Amino acid sequence: MTHLLVIGLDAATWSVIKPNLGVLPNFKQLMEEGQAKSLFVEGKILSAAVWCTIFSGKSVEEHGHDNFIKDGNVVKREDIKVEFIWDVLDGICDIRALQIPFVYPPYNFKCDYTPVEFGLSSKLDDLEQDTDGIFYKAIDILEENPDVFIVVFTALDKLQHFHWGEPIVLEWYKKFDKILGVLSKLAEKLIVVSDHGFCAKGEARERTLPDKTPEGELKGDHHEEAILITRGISYPIKTHKDIFYAIKEEVENAVKIGKSN
């Protein structure tokens, strides 16, 4: 069985989850059995920057990466001069990462997956196909029992930008509740985290996107309060960058236990 599973849910927000726990049984169970809290983004609430912080353990000032595009060019992995958790732990354990959205298209480490679409799309069929594709790929990988597996889903962000306040948002949380239910049973320890929360665009601390895009009008925007649910993790996670150190400590402890056996 996989030792540690990290599930990233881009833009997952307590303001949808907590009032709807009656129809989100897996969120409810994981919150009751483990620990649930909020993480707050202090600087700019941009996915590229926060995912980079989560998996590098460095602040935006330290890693210097804050958006997918810089000076008109798409930023690539090689342009970001940091080691990510998979770089640090490779060789110490079997670690894989699937669709990590600090760059576009999302980054894979020792996983093979081509996204159905990426970028800001309002096409729900594409989002659904891509989410299912990542979900099935995640199951395949977990069946190979890597020590650490990290997967991030970005559909909620895109969905909420265009459909915030509509009933379809909760339908998608129900979909992710089922995904959580399946994946969480395939690992011993678990971290579920979002990079930021969500709110109506008028309530956002800052606007991350224009009102209108070629894909349609925007209704929602990023909120600074992100979600965190953990199971079996003792490292005190207080900010997003602590996730890097929590993963590292889990692996180091497991290696120690393995050696003493």
Ligand SMILES: [Zn+2]
């Ligand atoms: Zn967004």
